[in-house]
Amino acid sequence: MDSSSSSQPDFDYLFKLLLIGDSAVGKSSLLLSFTSDTFEDLSPTIGVDFKVKMVTVGGKKLKLAIWDTAGQERFRTLTSSYYRGAQGVIMVYDVTRRETFTNLSDVWAKELDLYLTNQDCIKMLVGNKVDKESERVVTKKEGIDFAREYGCLFLECSAKTRVNVEQCFEELVLKILDTPSLLAEGSKGVQRNIFKQKPPESDASTSGCC
Amino acid sequence: MTWIPYKRSWDGIDSTGHNVNAGLLEKDRNLYTIRAVPLTDVHSIHRHAPPLGWQYVIVVLSSGLAHPPLYFYNGGVREFLATIKQHVSLLRSRDDANVFLVNDLQDPLQKSLSSLELPRAVPGSNGTALHSSISSSFSNETPGRLNDATVDGKSTTTEYNGKQKQKFNDPARDISIQVLEKFSLVTKFARETTSQLFRESHHDSSNSYERMQWMNSGSINMASIEPTIKQKVPDENPATLDSLQVDKLSLVWGKARQSPLNYVEWATFLDSEGRVKDSEALRKRIFYGGVENNLRKEVWRILLGYHAYDSTYAEREYLASVKKSEYDVIKSQWQSISPSQAKRFTKFRERRGLIEKDVVRTDRSFTYYDGDDNQNVTLLHDILLTYSFYNFDLGYCQGMSDLLSPILFVMENESEAFWSFVALMERLGPNFNRDQNGMHSQLFALSKLVELLDSPLHNYLKQADCLNYFFCFRWILIQFKREFEYEQVMYLWEVFWTHYLSEHFHLYVCVAILKRYSRKIIGEQMDFDTLLKFINELSGHIDLDGIIRDAEALCVCAGENGEACIPPGTPPSLPIEAESMYLPQDDDL
Numbered sequence: 001m002d003s004s005s006s007s008q009p010d011f012d013y014l015f016k017l018l019l020i021g022d023s024a025v026g027k028s029s030l031l032l033s034f035t036s037d038t039f040e041d042l043s044p045t046i047g048v049d050f051k052v053k054m055v056t057v058g059g060k061k062l063k064l065a066i067w068d069t070a071g072q073e074r075f076r077t078l079t080s081s082y083y084r085g086a087q088g089v090i091m092v093y094d095v096t097r098r099e100t101f102t103n104l105s106d107v108w109a110k111e112l113d114l115y116l117t118n119q120d121c122i123k124m125l126v127g128n129k130v131d132k133e134s135e136r137v138v139t140k141k142e143g144i145d146f147a148r149e150y151g152c153l154f155l156e157c158s159a160k161t162r163v164n165v166e167q168c169f170e171e172l173v174l175k176i177l178d179t180p181s182l183l184a185e186g187s188k189g190v191q192r193n194i195f196k197q198k199p200p201e202s203d204a205s206t207s208g209c210c
Numbered sequence: 211m212t213w214i215p216y217k218r219s220w221d222g223i224d225s226t227g228h229n230v231n232a233g234l235l236e237k238d239r240n241l242y243t244i245r246a247v248p249l250t251d252v253h254s255i256h257r258h259a260p261p262l263g264w265q266y267v268i269v270v271l272s273s274g275l276a277h278p279p280l281y282f283y284n285g286g287v288r289e290f291l292a293t294i295k296q297h298v299s300l301l302r303s304r305d306d307a308n309v310f311l312v313n314d315l316q317d318p319l320q321k322s323l324s325s326l327e328l329p330r331a332v333p334g335s336n337g338t339a340l341h342s343s344i345s346s347s348f349s350n351e352t353p354g355r356l357n358d359a360t361v362d363g364k365s366t367t368t369e370y371n372g373k374q375k376q377k378f379n380d381p382a383r384d385i386s387i388q389v390l391e392k393f394s395l396v397t398k399f400a401r402e403t404t405s406q407l408f409r410e411s412h413h414d415s416s417n418s419y420e421r422m423q424w425m426n427s428g429s430i431n432m433a434s435i436e437p438t439i440k441q442k443v444p445d446e447n448p449a450t451l452d453s454l455q456v457d458k459l460s461l462v463w464g465k466a467r468q469s470p471l472n473y474v475e476w477a478t479f480l481d482s483e484g485r486v487k488d489s490e491a492l493r494k495r496i497f498y499g500g501v502e503n504n505l506r507k508e509v510w511r512i513l514l515g516y517h518a519y520d521s522t523y524a525e526r527e528y529l530a531s532v533k534k535s536e537y538d539v540i541k542s543q544w545q546s547i548s549p550s551q552a553k554r555f556t557k558f559r560e561r562r563g564l565i566e567k568d569v570v571r572t573d574r575s576f577t578y579y580d581g582d583d584n585q586n587v588t589l590l591h592d593i594l595l596t597y598s599f600y601n602f603d604l605g606y607c608q609g610m611s612d613l614l615s616p617i618l619f620v621m622e623n624e625s626e627a628f629w630s631f632v633a634l635m636e637r638l639g640p641n642f643n644r645d646q647n648g649m650h651s652q653l654f655a656l657s658k659l660v661e662l663l664d665s666p667l668h669n670y671l672k673q674a675d676c677l678n679y680f681f682c683f684r685w686i687l688i689q690f691k692r693e694f695e696y697e698q699v700m701y702l703w704e705v706f707w708t709h710y711l712s713e714h715f716h717l718y719v720c721v722a723i724l725k726r727y728s729r730k731i732i733g734e735q736m737d738f739d740t741l742l743k744f745i746n747e748l749s750g751h752i753d754l755d756g757i758i759r760d761a762e763a764l765c766v767c768a769g770e771n772g773e774a775c776i777p778p779g780t781p782p783s784l785p786i787e788a789e790s791m792y793l794p795q796d797d798d799l
Contacts, residue, residue: 016739023608024567044568044608046692047683050743065739072564072608077646078683099560 011054011061013186015176016085017169020108021092022100023071026128029159030092031068034169039160045070048082057173062186064169076111083115087182088122088172095127095156096135101142109150120182122175123152126168131158247271249298250666252312257287259308464762467755468499470701476505484523486512492519497710500701506620513707514633530626537625541596565594565606572611576696578619589618593628600632607642610635612691616700637782641687651780652686652717653679658775659721663764667728674737681742682720689716693749705758706782711765713783714776718768722760723752 019027028042028049035053049068054061067086069079083089091108093100104125112123125147127138140156147154153171157164176182247269256268266281267290282290291310294300303309479492486492493513501509511517517526544558552559569590573579579586590611598606614631621627640648656679661668671677684692689706691699706716724731727748736744765772779786 023564024571041571041574043571043573043692044611046609046612046687047680048742049746050739052743070608074607074642074644074646078649078680081678081680 011063013060013177013183014063014065015087015173015182015186017064017066017088017090017172018083018086019066019068019090019092020079020111021071022094022097022103025071025092025094025097025100026159027071027092028068030090030126030128030157030165030168031066033159033162033165035066037162039162044072047075047078053169055169055173057170058177060177062173064173073107080111080115083112084117085185086116086121087118087176087185088124089116090124090126090168090172091152092126092128093138094129095138095143096129096132098137101127101138101146105146105150118181118185120179122172122179122182123150124168124172124175125150125152125154127154127156128159130156130163131161249294249312252298254303254312255291255294255300255310256306257291257308257310259287464759464766465498467758468495470500470502471495471505471509472502473505476509484526485521486519489519493708493710497705497708500704503620503697503700506700506704507622507626510617510620510704510707511626511630511633513704514630515636516630516633533629534625537596537628540600541592543599544595561598561606562595564608565591565598565611568608568611569594573615573696576615576619579615586618589624589627590614593618593624593631596628597631597635601635601639604635604639604642609642609688612688613638616691616696616703619696620700637784638689640781640785648781649683649687651777652714653682655714655776655780656682656686656717656720659717659768659772660724662768662771662775663721664725664728666732667724670732674735674741676738676741681738681745682724684746685720685723686716690719693752694754695750698754702754702758711762712773714773714780715761715765716782717776718761718765718772719757721764722757723748725760725764726757 019031021027023044028045029039031049031051032042033039035051045068047070051066051068053064053066055064056062067082069075069082089112091104091112093104095101112121125143127140127143130136143154143156153175155164155168155171157168159165176186251271252269254270256270257265258267259265264281264283265285265287267287269280291300294310294312298312301311303311475495479486479488479495481487496509496513511526512519512521517529521529544562547555547558552562569587572587572590574587579590593614594606594610597610598604613634614627617630617634618624618627621630638648641652642648657668657671657677660671671679689699690702694702702719709715712718727744730736731741731744734740768775
């Protein structure tokens with residue numbers, strides 16, 4: 001079922017990315033659009049979901065482990081436990097619903113401060129659903145201003161038309177590659193992964209418990 | 211571990227085979243061969259070094275079954291044990307220095323089993339009676355053949371008929387009796403554990419033993435077996451275990467599923483006025499086969515507790531009409547909120563917005579809810595919003611639309627669907643509590659059940675720091691709604707709602723699924739991320755009938771020990787104090 005886990009660790013870095021934001025802003029759709037080039041109506045995420053995508057950026061082969069969290073506040077005690085160890089966070093809002101944008105500063109930015117373990121973690125603001133231009137209520141300028149204030153990257157995209165979807169992840173990853181402390185974490189991930197994929201006989205003698 | 215007698219010389223001790231000089235007849239060879247037993251399968255090794263005669267060991271399996279003695283004519287018991295020790299933890303029993311426990315037994319069930327160890331010297335006086343308690347092939351072939359042994363590869367050719375009972379002091383025979391006695395004790399233990407649940411089905415004691423055996427073999431099959439051992443296991447070995455008919459004994463699952471309950475049969479459960487005559491029998495029947503779709507409307511309302519089992523047709527009809535008006539009143543509460551009022555009512559707007567966003571992405575590929583402007587989607591919305599007024603403290607939470615969807619599909623009636631949903635939420639409401647206490651108590655109970663029923667997996671998850679069981683969150687929150695096809699979900703839910711073997715049967719289903727993949731999880735050393743991805747991606751790939759049968763067997767095997775893992779008040783049990791069920795959700799929607 002899972003071919004990626006059994007294949008050789010032919011990547012240079014492993015990065016953990018996290019998608020957060022209000023319910024129904026399109027986090028899962030954005031992820032699906034990025035990982036499998038498709039768009040469809042998705043059920044609300046229960047708990048968390050998780051996808052892996054291999055990409056090549058700047059000549060480096062990267063394994064991206066992307067966590068997709070449930071948006072509803074009620075699940076936050078659960079989802080907050082997934083922030084640990086993330087190198088990049090994508091904060092998503094819906095350009096056609098203002099409250100999803102205001103909640104980013106009211107709720108989500110605070111969450112990040114509280115739970116992120118690496119303060120260098122790269123944050124990216126993404127305004128989704130630009131395909132519904134006629135229904136837009138949050139302007140691009142507002143997004144840029146927010147991004148400037150909170151020191152994050154910014155893009156507008158559409159998971160549906162796939163406009164700027166690749167770019168969201170690419171820009172985020174480029175910035176991570178530019179940050180030494182995150183790079184170090186990313187290669188630790190690779191180390192760990194290589195170790196994990198060694199033939200099992202090497203650790204057979206140590207794992208006598210079962 | 212493999213043991214092949216009949217070899218002329220030592221091939222050396224390695225992890226795959228322990229060969230011993232012996233010249234046995236072909237039949238004996240079959241008997242004495244141990245075919246590819248995973249070390250996880252082995253409970254203990256008993257060392258015997260009689261002052262006169264050869265040393266031998268007896269391998270006792272976790273199931274309580276023991277192999278005939280393995281003789282070491284040229285010494286080597288110590289090396290044998292040392293080799294085993296390289297692969298598993300070997301613990302000398304506190305009670306007997308010659309007994310080596312192979313797998314550290316941490317779970318209570320296995321401890322109970324190990325406590326059934328008999329004192330070693332068992333007189334052969336009551337052997338015959340014991341023999342009759344188990345399968346004939348075992349009792350006929352077990353008596354050992356001390357004198358068949360060879361020295362330095364030369365057969366002494368002392369042949370004897372296994373069916374004759376030797377009267378002189380034959381250690382092997384004593385051991386066989388000991389094994390048999392233990393066997394019957396295991397049976398007794400299993401029977402006692404499960405007596406309440408298996409009243410009707412146990413015509414003989416072997417049945418309960420089979421279940422015990424299944425459970426143990428299950429945990430072994432799933433357990434981590436070192437690949438090096440596994441790969442080298444020869445396939446063509448003559449099968450002693452087969453000759454003992456263990457295969458027949460060992461692989462017994464829960465009962466086969468029956469066809470769904472239909473109208474004709476349903477009528478037989480009712481008296482002339484429509485009361486369910488024997489709710490226990492009905493629940494059992496549904497547990498084993500579910501309900502035909504056209505009958506669900508009627509049966510679900512009873513299973514869910516909206517209608518009482520002993521209500522009559524007339525009473526049910528009356529209640530439905532009363533409840534219809536009651537529903538309309540609650541619904542009118544939010545319907546009467548004017549736009550200008552809503553403008554000043556943020557909580558309401560937010561709650562409504564959340565529901566609107568969710569119903570349009572709930573089961574839209576299912577015919578009943580597909581297409582634009584589908585009225586049933588509107589009904590989902592109205593019922594959920596009405597529920598959030600009926601139970602304002604709990605409000606709306608994602609996952610509720612998943613739970614309501616099949617109920618509305620079955621009821622095809624707004625008010626009836628609402629009240630059935632209310633009945634379901636009486637039990638599952640705590641899943642959605644803001645502090646997540648309902649979920650945490652279930653995840654905790656699940657971890658305890660896995661500890662009891664699959665200790666290798668438990669140990670692995672502990673070591674991998676995965677004991678929070680968050681990877682099972684979705685399974686539990688919405689009762690496997692996302693893991694199976696729509697029709698399967700309805701079937702699984704009615705099985706749950708019978709509360710036939712346990713109110714918490716869904717937790718045993720969790721264990722059953724985890725157990726199926728336990729070997730993969732451990733073998734691939736999945737970390738939390740990988741495990742979560744793996745579990746999420748199992749969706750749509752789980753064999754439902756097989757899992758229900760596994761879960762049934764696990765539930766029966768765990769018995770009271772299993773129920774003891776589940777704290778009182780854990781959903782879907784009704785809360786201990788009805789008043790404290792829904793704590794105010796402070797500033798939540």
